[in-house]
Amino acid sequence: MGALMQGGGGDMAVDEALVVEDFTINKHAAAIRIANRMSLAERRTWNVLLFRCYPRLLSQETHALPIRDLAFDVGCTPNNLNWLMNSFRALNRLEVEWNVIQAGQRRWGVTTALAHAEIVDGRICEWSYPAPLRRALYQPEIYGRLNLHVQKNFRRAHALALWEFFHLHLGGDRSQATCRLTVAEYCDLLSVSEHYREEFRLLSYYAIKPVLAEISTKSDLAAKVTYVRDGRGAVSMLEFDISRRDHDCLETQDPLTVRLIGDFGISPEDAATFRLKYRHSEVWLGELLDDIQRRYAAGRIPRSRVPAYTRATLGRAGATAPQVGGIPASTTSASTAAGAERTEPTPTRPPPDADYERGSHRFAKMPESERASALAAWISTPGAQVCREMYQKHGLRSPIARAAFLQWLGQSSETTEILEI
Numbered sequence: 001m002g003a004l005m006q007g008g009g010g011d012m013a014v015d016e017a018l019v020v021e022d023f024t025i026n027k028h029a030a031a032i033r034i035a036n037r038m039s040l041a042e043r044r045t046w047n048v049l050l051f052r053c054y055p056r057l058l059s060q061e062t063h064a065l066p067i068r069d070l071a072f073d074v075g076c077t078p079n080n081l082n083w084l085m086n087s088f089r090a091l092n093r094l095e096v097e098w099n100v101i102q103a104g105q106r107r108w109g110v111t112t113a114l115a116h117a118e119i120v121d122g123r124i125c126e127w128s129y130p131a132p133l134r135r136a137l138y139q140p141e142i143y144g145r146l147n148l149h150v151q152k153n154f155r156r157a158h159a160l161a162l163w164e165f166f167h168l169h170l171g172g173d174r175s176q177a178t179c180r181l182t183v184a185e186y187c188d189l190l191s192v193s194e195h196y197r198e199e200f201r202l203l204s205y206y207a208i209k210p211v212l213a214e215i216s217t218k219s220d221l222a223a224k225v226t227y228v229r230d231g232r233g234a235v236s237m238l239e240f241d242i243s244r245r246d247h248d249c250l251e252t253q254d255p256l257t258v259r260l261i262g263d264f265g266i267s268p269e270d271a272a273t274f275r276l277k278y279r280h281s282e283v284w285l286g287e288l289l290d291d292i293q294r295r296y297a298a299g300r301i302p303r304s305r306v307p308a309y310t311r312a313t314l315g316r317a318g319a320t321a322p323q324v325g326g327i328p329a330s331t332t333s334a335s336t337a338a339g340a341e342r343t344e345p346t347p348t349r350p351p352p353d354a355d356y357e358r359g360s361h362r363f364a365k366m367p368e369s370e371r372a373s374a375l376a377a378w379i380s381t382p383g384a385q386v387c388r389e390m391y392q393k394h395g396l397r398s399p400i401a402r403a404a405f406l407q408w409l410g411q412s413s414e415t416t417e418i419l420e421i
Helices: 016-022 040-056 067-074 082-093 131-138 157-170 183-190 200-218 255-262 268-277 282-297 303-315 333-337 354-365 368-380 385-397 399-411 415-419
Strands: 024-028 062-066 095-102 105-112 116-120 124-128 143-147 176-182 221-229 235-244
Touching (some): 024 040, 040 062, 040 067, 040 157, 062 067, 067 082, 067 124, 082 105, 082 124, 105 131, 143 157, 157 176, 157 183, 157 200, 157 221, 157 235, 176 183, 183 200, 183 235, 200 221, 200 303, 255 282, 268 303, 282 303, 354 399, 368 399, 385 399
Antiparallel strands (some): 024 143, 062 124, 176 235, 221 235
């Protein structure tokens, strides 16, 4: 982990009201660089627990917090405790390792992210940290200052982890920074699965471009990457240019733009162009993107061709975009001023995939227990490995995983067959 134990352990007067108002934490560098896989909920939970107990981190061994408050800070529901229990289990197993020189002696050690955790009467959660970790977390020498309001915007665990790492390089006062990581270091930092490490094109499409797009559109940072190639032309290094953005400019991003960049691999410049072109046809554009995702989930579009296919589809779709007030979305202001009138009927979009629609209706009528059984059956069937990995990382929030699952569900003749698998 490196440098975990360099932080001092002296007490420090902390104004708790000020800390709560700021909703920021100084997270130790080694805690940011934890190489083990952490889900989005686990990383959010650990950050909030540290923030809530920080003023008493040294003076108290055990800390307590109402689950309702924790759920609000993390962005989860307080009515279902499964996410919290799973987070506590994972954090109790998560290893934090150090190997440093301290007082002229080399010290190696290992501990867990949490020493213990309890849920009392379904209303209160209690937790504690190992003693060496408490001292290091309280007064870190090297840290990233994290705004926990911003972390609630993320939907990808990789994006949250990389956002923390970028803040570590910016430090407390710099507005811009550049950091370089080898491809292997990047994969280790984000715990990228072996499937994506084998081919850089897959890594870029699934674990670099969408991650940077989410950071640049949903956080207080903007980030760009430059691929550094070796003598053979293979990408060996990633160079990130990071800059801060004013918190006031954290506008609510257009969801269609975020989808174009994050799910379809479209560059921010092309995404902005298409959104401007179809600014009066948002519903139609959303349905068209849904249709592309269903085609991909059904295996009709190779994953490497999704960005090019999307650009080509949107590029030639101007004539079929629905009209608003008798004027097509792609009609220029000059033709509008000239009084050009379109008299042909608006083309209708082809009906959505029947299997997908059937699966959507079936899933909506299922009770919770049957939904879990259907999902388990889908995961256990062969094929569509990428879609299943997307589900394991993001659940049904992943549009690709959701489309693949609903299409599979619609292809099953009877729900009872699914439940018996």
